[in-house]
Amino acid sequence: AQTVTQSQPEMSVQEAETVTLSCTYDTSESNYYLFWYKQPPSRQMILVIRQEAYKQQNATENRFSVNFQKAAKSFSLKISDSQLGDTAMYFCAFMYDAGGTSYGKLTFGQGTILTVHP
Amino acid sequence: NAGVTQTPKFRVLKTGQSMTLLCAQDMNHEYMYWYRQDPGMGLRLIHYSVGEGTTAKGEVPDGYNVSRLKKQNFLLGLESAAPSQTSVYFCASSHLAARGGELFFGEGSRLTVL
Numbered sequence: 001a002q003t004v005t006q007s008q009p010e011m012s013v014q015e016a017e018t019v020t021l022s023c024t025y026d027t028s029e030s031n032y033y034l035f036w037y038k039q040p041p042s043r044q045m046i047l048v049i050r051q052e053a054y055k056q057q058n059a060t061e062n063r064f065s066v067n068f069q070k071a072a073k074s075f076s077l078k079i080s081d082s083q084l085g086d087t088a089m090y091f092c093a094f095m096y097d098a099g100g101t102s103y104g105k106l107t108f109g110q111g112t113i114l115t116v117h118p
Numbered sequence: 119n120a121g122v123t124q125t126p127k128f129r130v131l132k133t134g135q136s137m138t139l140l141c142a143q144d145m146n147h148e149y150m151y152w153y154r155q156d157p158g159m160g161l162r163l164i165h166y167s168v169g170e171g172t173t174a175k176g177e178v179p180d181g182y183n184v185s186r187l188k189k190q191n192f193l194l195g196l197e198s199a200a201p202s203q204t205s206v207y208f209c210a211s212s213h214l215a216a217r218g219g220e221l222f223f224g225e226g227s228r229l230t231v232l
Contacts, residue, residue, distance in 0.1 A: 004160075006160075009158075033218035042225070043206070043225055043226040044223065044225055044226075045208065045210075045221075045223035047220045047221075050218070050220070052218060091160055091161065095218060097217060097218060103149055103166060103168050103174075104149050104151075104212045104217075104218075104219065104221065105151070105163055105166060105176070106151075106161075106163070106221060107163075108153075108160035108161040108162070109160050110158055110159060110160045111160050
């Protein structure tokens with residue numbers, strides 16, 4: 001079974017600054033995907049960024065980037081130029097790739113509440 | 119452009135009552151999921167379905183039943199609600215062919231059991 005741990009229950013950052021959210025996971029599998037989802041106060045879950053474990057290159061999406069350390073089983077999210085709209089709960093999630101038989105099931109971390117201050 | 123729609127959005131139940139949450143998706147996705155979200159625990163998978171007529175247990179299935187009679191709908195039932203089932207419930211769907219693909223979530227249903 002996989003586990004995902006987010007050790008920072010809450011974080012805060014000033015507008016325009018950079019913040020990094022931490023995530024570690026435990027698995028014995030070698031093929032998997034990692035995700036960061038954002039949940040604003042509206043409760044809607046929104047995909048922020050996705051990383052394939054077999055890719056060495058860290059994923060980036062505009063102001064969002066990850067630091068994927070496969071050996072250390074670490075997957076942190078860096079938000080640059082933070083904006084007020086980034087205020088949300090952020091979830092790290094793991095998806096095992098069993099060649100199509102893992103059925104897309106996600107295992108989530110506990111979440112980190114990020115507050116961006118003006 | 120509805121995506122994933124959950125009904126109802128809010129519900130208050132008394133212990134022992136039953137209810138059904140309905141999830142509908144209009145993206146022709148094969149896979150559908152029910153998660154519950156509790157403070158400090160993230161989202162946990164209750165049940166999932168890999169196609170019409172199929173269901174399977176997730177991490178926390180006890181006290182819940184599901185049905186997928188139509189491809190676009192996934193129902194979550196509570197036969198005898200308990201206070202421990204007070205939670206926010208999320209439905210999600212994803213495409214069969216998209217390995218490692220995005221899950222699309224509904225807006226959640228807040229259930230309170232008194």
